[in-house]
Amino acid sequence: MKLTVDGTVHDIDVAEDMPLLWVLRDLLGKTGVKYGCGIAQCGACTVHIDGEAVRSCQVPALDVWGAVTTIHGLGTPESPHPVQQAWIETQVAQCGYCQSGQIMQAAALLSEMPDPSDDEIDKALSGNLCRCGTYPRIRAAVRVAAAKLKGA
Amino acid sequence: MSRAGKIARRSFLVGAVAAAGGVAFGVWRYRTPYANPLLAGLNDGEAALTPYVLIRPDGITLITPRADKGQGAYQVQAMLLAEELDVTLDQVSVDPGPPDVAYWNRALAEETAAFLVPGDGLGRDAAETVVSAASKFLGLQITGGSTTTPDGFDKLRAAGASARETLKAAAARATGHATDTLSTKDGAVLLPDGSTLAYTDLAAQLTEVEPVTEVALRQPSEWRLIGHATPRLDMVAKSTGTQGYGIDVELPGMVHATVVLNPAQIGALGSYDTGEAFKISGVQSVVEITGGLGVVADTTWTAFKGARALAVSWPDGPVPPEMDDHWQALSDSFNDDALDSRKRDDGDVDAAIAARAGDVIEAEYRAPYLAHAPLEPVNATVRVDEDSVEIWTGTQIPRFVLANVARITGVAEENITLHVQMIGGSFGHRLEDTVVRHATEIAMQMKGIPIKLTYSREEDMTHDFPRQIAMGRMRGTVRDGRVEAFDLGIAMPSVILSQMARQGQSVPGPDSQIVAGAFEQPFALPHHRVTGYRAPPLAPISSWRSVGASTNGFFYNAGLDELIHAAGADPLEERLRLCNDPLARAVLEAVGEMSDWTGPDPGDGVGRGVAFTKSFGVPCAEVVEVETTDSGLRIRRAWVAAEVGTVVDPLNFENQVAGGVIFGLGHAMNCEITYADGRAEQQNFDSFQAMRLYQTPRIEVRGLENGDRVRGVGEPPVPPAAPALAAAIFAATGTRLREMPFSKFVDFA
Numbered sequence: 001m002k003l004t005v006d007g008t009v010h011d012i013d014v015a016e017d018m019p020l021l022w023v024l025r026d027l028l029g030k031t032g033v034k035y036g037c038g039i040a041q042c043g044a045c046t047v048h049i050d051g052e053a054v055r056s057c058q059v060p061a062l063d064v065w066g067a068v069t070t071i072h073g074l075g076t077p078e079s080p081h082p083v084q085q086a087w088i089e090t091q092v093a094q095c096g097y098c099q100s101g102q103i104m105q106a107a108a109l110l111s112e113m114p115d116p117s118d119d120e121i122d123k124a125l126s127g128n129l130c131r132c133g134t135y136p137r138i139r140a141a142v143r144v145a146a147a148k149l150k151g152a
Numbered sequence: 153m154s155r156a157g158k159i160a161r162r163s164f165l166v167g168a169v170a171a172a173g174g175v176a177f178g179v180w181r182y183r184t185p186y187a188n189p190l191l192a193g194l195n196d197g198e199a200a201l202t203p204y205v206l207i208r209p210d211g212i213t214l215i216t217p218r219a220d221k222g223q224g225a226y227q228v229q230a231m232l233l234a235e236e237l238d239v240t241l242d243q244v245s246v247d248p249g250p251p252d253v254a255y256w257n258r259a260l261a262e263e264t265a266a267f268l269v270p271g272d273g274l275g276r277d278a279a280e281t282v283v284s285a286a287s288k289f290l291g292l293q294i295t296g297g298s299t300t301t302p303d304g305f306d307k308l309r310a311a312g313a314s315a316r317e318t319l320k321a322a323a324a325r326a327t328g329h330a331t332d333t334l335s336t337k338d339g340a341v342l343l344p345d346g347s348t349l350a351y352t353d354l355a356a357q358l359t360e361v362e363p364v365t366e367v368a369l370r371q372p373s374e375w376r377l378i379g380h381a382t383p384r385l386d387m388v389a390k391s392t393g394t395q396g397y398g399i400d401v402e403l404p405g406m407v408h409a410t411v412v413l414n415p416a417q418i419g420a421l422g423s424y425d426t427g428e429a430f431k432i433s434g435v436q437s438v439v440e441i442t443g444g445l446g447v448v449a450d451t452t453w454t455a456f457k458g459a460r461a462l463a464v465s466w467p468d469g470p471v472p473p474e475m476d477d478h479w480q481a482l483s484d485s486f487n488d489d490a491l492d493s494r495k496r497d498d499g500d501v502d503a504a505i506a507a508r509a510g511d512v513i514e515a516e517y518r519a520p521y522l523a524h525a526p527l528e529p530v531n532a533t534v535r536v537d538e539d540s541v542e543i544w545t546g547t548q549i550p551r552f553v554l555a556n557v558a559r560i561t562g563v564a565e566e567n568i569t570l571h572v573q574m575i576g577g578s579f580g581h582r583l584e585d586t587v588v589r590h591a592t593e594i595a596m597q598m599k600g601i602p603i604k605l606t607y608s609r610e611e612d613m614t615h616d617f618p619r620q621i622a623m624g625r626m627r628g629t630v631r632d633g634r635v636e637a638f639d640l641g642i643a644m645p646s647v648i649l650s651q652m653a654r655q656g657q658s659v660p661g662p663d664s665q666i667v668a669g670a671f672e673q674p675f676a677l678p679h680h681r682v683t684g685y686r687a688p689p690l691a692p693i694s695s696w697r698s699v700g701a702s703t704n705g706f707f708y709n710a711g712l713d714e715l716i717h718a719a720g721a722d723p724l725e726e727r728l729r730l731c732n733d734p735l736a737r738a739v740l741e742a743v744g745e746m747s748d749w750t751g752p753d754p755g756d757g758v759g760r761g762v763a764f765t766k767s768f769g770v771p772c773a774e775v776v777e778v779e780t781t782d783s784g785l786r787i788r789r790a791w792v793a794a795e796v797g798t799v800v801d802p803l804n805f806e807n808q809v810a811g812g813v814i815f816g817l818g819h820a821m822n823c824e825i826t827y828a829d830g831r832a833e834q835q836n837f838d839s840f841q842a843m844r845l846y847q848t849p850r851i852e853v854r855g856l857e858n859g860d861r862v863r864g865v866g867e868p869p870v871p872p873a874a875p876a877l878a879a880a881i882f883a884a885t886g887t888r889l890r891e892m893p894f895s896k897f898v899d900f901a
Contacts, residue, residue: 015433015454022453026408031400032393034576035452036527037609041837044527071393080392087391091383091803094811095222096390097397097527097576122846129837131527131577132222133814134807135848 001062005030006073014061021045021056024070032071032100036129043128046101047071053108055127071100074107083107086145094132102128106142110149116142189252190215198355203255204233204308205315207355212244212339217255218304219248219295219548220386221526221578223866224804227384231377231800232304236312236370238336239351241377241385248572251550255293257303295548296583296695298768298864301800305862309369317364322357323349372798381803386574398546398573401533403602407436410455410606411590412462413444413615416830418692419469421445428461438462439597446594452606459608471691473830478690479518482623485643485687492646492686493662495671499679501627504637508629513718515626517710518891519703520824522619522696523832523840528576529612532591535602540567541592542602546575548582552655556585560592579815580695583651584617613840614832617654618825619696620647624707630719635726637679640711642667642704645687651694662686669701669767669871670708674733682708691827697815698767698867705765705871706820706878710890713761713879723879724749724762724775735795735859736771740764742793742854747775752883757781758788761879763872769861770868771795774813776849776876778884784899785881787817787849790873796863799855809869810851816873818843822895847900 003010005028014023019038024030024047033056036044040055047056050066075081080088083106093099102125109116109124116124121142130138188203198208206213214237216229226246234241249255316336323341324331326349333344340348372379389395414420424445426438434454439446445462449455472478505512532545534557541563547553550570558565575582591605607615622644629637646663653659664671666684696702716726724744731737743749743762752760757780764773772794778785790813799805823842826833834840855865878889881898889897 017457018451018453022451026451026453029402030393031396031402034527035399035529035606037837038456039609039836039838041841042527075392077388077392077394080388084391088383088387091381091387091807093222093384093387093390094224094807095526095528095575095577096386096395097222099390100393103391126844126846129527129841129844131525131579131815131842132807133811133818133843133848135814135843135845136810136851137807138845139848 003061003064004067006068006070012061016060016062018061019057020047020059020061020064020068023061024056024068030070030072034097034100036098041129042098043101043105044098046104046128048104048108051108051111053105071104074104081107082148083110083145086141086148090137090141090144092134092137092141094134098128098130102130102138106145110142110146114150115146189250202311202315203249203252204311205237207319207351207358209352209355212239212351213247214244215249216246217249217293218300219546219572219575219582221546221548221575221582223808224384224801225295225300226386227382227804228301228800229304229308230385231382232308233312235375235377236309237316239339241382243339246385251293251554251570257294257299293551294583296580298770298867301864302862305798306369310367313367313369314363314365317367318358318361319351319354321361321364322354325361326354326357378798378800380801382801384804395574397528397576398533398544399528399531399576399606401544401573401604403533403535406533406602406604407448407598408450408452408455408606409446409448409591409594409603410452410459410608411441411444411446411611412459412464413611414466414469415614416466416469417471417615417832418443419830420467422465422467424462424464426462428463429458432458432461437598439594441590441593446590446605448594448598448603456608469830471827471830474828475826478621478827479623481690482621482643482687485685486625486641487685490643490685490687492666492684493664493671494681494683495664495667496680496682498677498681499637501637501639501679501681504679505627505629505639511629513628513630513714515711515714515890517624517626517707519622519706520826520892521621521691521693522819522823523613523616523825523834524579524581524618524696525613525616525837525840526575526577526579526581529607529609530581530587531604531606532588533602533604534588534591534595536561536592536595536599538599539563540569542569542571543588544571544573545588546573546582547585547588548578549585553585553588556589557592560589561596579697580699581616583695584654586615609837610835613835617650617692617694619702620644620693620700621690622703622707624704624711626707626711626714628711628715630715633719633721635677635712635715635719635721635730638677638712638715639681640670640708641683641685642670642707643685643687644700644703645689645693647693647695647699650689650692654692665700667704668699669704669765673708673764673766674736674771675712675727675730676732677730697812698870701765701767701867701871705763705767706874706892709763709765709872709875710878713875713882714888722751727762727764733771735856736764736766738856738858739771739773739793739795742856743773743775743791746791746793746852746854747777749775752879757884759880759882759884761876761881761883763876763879765868765871767868767871768864770863770865772868772872774869774872774876776817776873776880778877778880780884781901784901785884786901787847787877790817790849790851790876792851792869793854793856794865794868795856795859796865797859798857798862800862802855805855805865806853808865809853809855812865812867812869813851813873814843814848816870817877818847820874820877820892820894821847821900822893824893
C-alpha cells in the first residue's frame, strides 16, 4: 500500500499487524520516532496522522488513514517548527528521548487550541512520560510555542 | 611529514600527555601518567594536546569521557575544557573518546574508599590512597556517584590551560613574537598587530614546540563560561529528532534482535520449542544465550513477535519467590551477626532509651525495589569478526564492557572498538552491561554480521537490577520539647557487592551505602546512633540514582520527624537547632525563606513537610506542599536548595535539581517492583508510572556556593523528596506514611 510520510509517498509491503512505529523506524529510517513501551503508556512514538497526534505503536501501518508527519517532517535543525524553536529556546531536553513525542503532542494541541490553559496543557501532555523530569520546562515551552504561533 | 618529523611529533605528544596528567597542577599529579589514547589515531598535521584536546586542521575536538545519559555531562566537560582553552562551544565538536585508563575517575575512587574503612579519620584517608591507586590501575573510567563535575573541575580546566599555552608557544615560534605578547580568544591566537592565527592552522606547528605545563588556572572572576547558563550542544538535535542514540544505530547488513530471558531473573534457560516463532515471516534464527534465547529477524518488531511465539519451560531462579520472604530476610538481619557498620554512635543511646522506658517512640520503615526504567530500553549493536569486535552502545562502564567482551569472545582488548553512544536516560541502569553480553553472544553465532539487540520494555523492566529493598527501624526519646535520643538501624543487602560481583570484583569490608544518607548527617543530638545491617543477597540489585541514600534519606528524615512531632517542635526549627554544619544550615534556612515557612500546617487542607539529606557531599533541603482535593492528594509546590561549591551551569543545575525532585517524588508516590514466584511483577509503564505532567508541582530551585569544594548534583536532590512528601501528607491528613510507595495507603489526584 501507499504510505505518505513527511510528504514522501512510500510503497510498503508489511505484515498486517506491523505497527506504524516499526515501519517508520526500521524500514523508513525515521529514527526520531522513539520506541519506549509499545503499549501507548509513554508517548515517545507520537506522530501526526492528518494532523492528529497518535501513538504509532498502536496503529498497524496498513490501517493508517492519512498523511503521516513525524518529528522529522515537523521541522529540521536548519528550519525548526515554532514548537521545536520553543523547545530549543527553553532548553527543555535532558536525555531527550521522550522529546520527539512531547513536541508532536504539543504541536497537535496548539493547532487545535492556540491558547491552552495550564490545565489543558497538563491534560494534553499527561500521556507523554518523561523519566528525567523535564516537565517544568515542557510547560514553559508550550507557552513559548503558543506565543510564537500566535505571532506567526 | 618526514619520518624524523613523526618521531619528533610523537615525542612532543608524549610530553604533552605528561602535561595533561597535571604535573604542573599538584592535585592531579601522578608520577607516571598514562599514555595518551588519542595518539593512535592521528594523521599528519594533527595534534592531541592532552588526552582531552584534539587539534586537527579541520577542527577542534574536545574529549568528554564521562557518559551523557541526559544529565549534560558532555556539556559540563566541554565547558570546563573550553573555559581555559579559549574556544566557544560552537567552535568545537565533542567526542566521548575511546575507553582508556587515562580517563579513570579519581573522585569516584575516593568515594569508593569509604566502603573499606568506616569513619572519617586517618584510616579512611589511608584507604582512599589505596583505593585511589588501585582504581588508577584498574582504569575505572566510570560515570557515577555525581562525580563528573568534581572529577573534572580541576583536571579538565588544567588540560584546557595546558593546551592553550602550548598553542601560544607554537604561534610564537611560527611568527617570531614573544609568547607574552600573545593572547587567545575564540579559538585563535591574537598577535600584537591585531591579526589572528586559528588554532586549527597551528595543528602542524604543534610538533615543533615543547608542551607548556606550568600554567596557573584562572580566577573565578575571569571565567567566561563557568557560572553562566550555556545553551546545550545537543539541544537542537534533541528537539528535532536528529539526536542519534544507541537504539538508532544503523549499519550496512545489520539484522535486528531481541531476547527472551528467564522471567525468574538470572535463572537458566530450560527446554524450548521454536516452531511457532519460525512460522513468522522475517524471523531468521533463534540462538541460545546466557539465561535465555536471542531472536534474530529482519526488523525489531519481527524479533519481538518471534520472541512472543517461543515456548520455553523455565526453571526456577535464585530470587526468593515472594515479597514476604524478602521482607522477612530484612527483618531477620537486625542482629549482631549481620552488623555491617556503626559509623555514628554519639552519647549513650541505650542508656538514654532505658531511662525513658515507657516513653520510647518506635517505628519501622520500608522502601521497595525500584526499576531504573530510562525511556530508552537497553540496546547494543555488536559485530564479531574473526580477530576483532566492534560495539556500539551507551555505557557508564566502558572499560568493563571491553574486558567482558574480550573474555566472552577471546579477542584481545586492543582489537575491540567501542563506539560510545548517547544514552536516553539511565539513573544507574547503564552501570550494568548484560545487554552487551547478550548482543555479543548472539553476534558470535553470526560472525561478520552486525546485530542490533533491543530489549523490549517488558524484558528491560523485569530484568533490570533494581534499587535495593531496605528496612529502617527507629527508636528515640524526647525531653523538654527537644529530640534527645535517635537510634536508627538500617537493613539491606549490599548493592555494591551485588553490582561489583557481576564484574568479577570483590568488595572487602563494610558497605557504606547501607548507611549512606543517614550516618553522616550534620545533626548533633545528645544520643545518636546509626547502625547498618547487611541482609543476605535477595534479588540482584544495582545503583539507582542516589544509591543507599535513596532509601536512607527517607528512613532518617521520617524517624527524625516523628521524634520532632512528639517533642512538639517545628520540623524546620528543630533541624536548624540540631544542625552543626554551616553549609547544611544555609540550605535549611534557604528553603525556609523560599517557602515562607510558617510551620507544617498552613490550614485549608494544605500540609507542608521539610526534609534534609547530605549525600555525595551535597547538603540538600526540600520543602514540599500538598493539598487534599476531592480526587486525592495533589503536590502543589516544592522548594529546593542545594550547596555545591560552584554552580558550573545554572541552567543545567536547575534541570538536574528539579528532575531529581520529580524523580524522588514520583517513585515515592506510586512505584515498586515486587516479586511473585521469583519473577518481577511490573513489566511496563502501566504498572510502573512515576510522575506525569499533571502531577508535577511548581518547583523553585536555589544553588548555594558557600563551600570550597565543587560537587555534582545529579543525585543529591532525590533522597529528601520522599520524606518531605511523607511529612507534608502527615501535616495535611494526619496519616503517617512509613512505607513506600505511598499510593498503597493514600490516593493521589
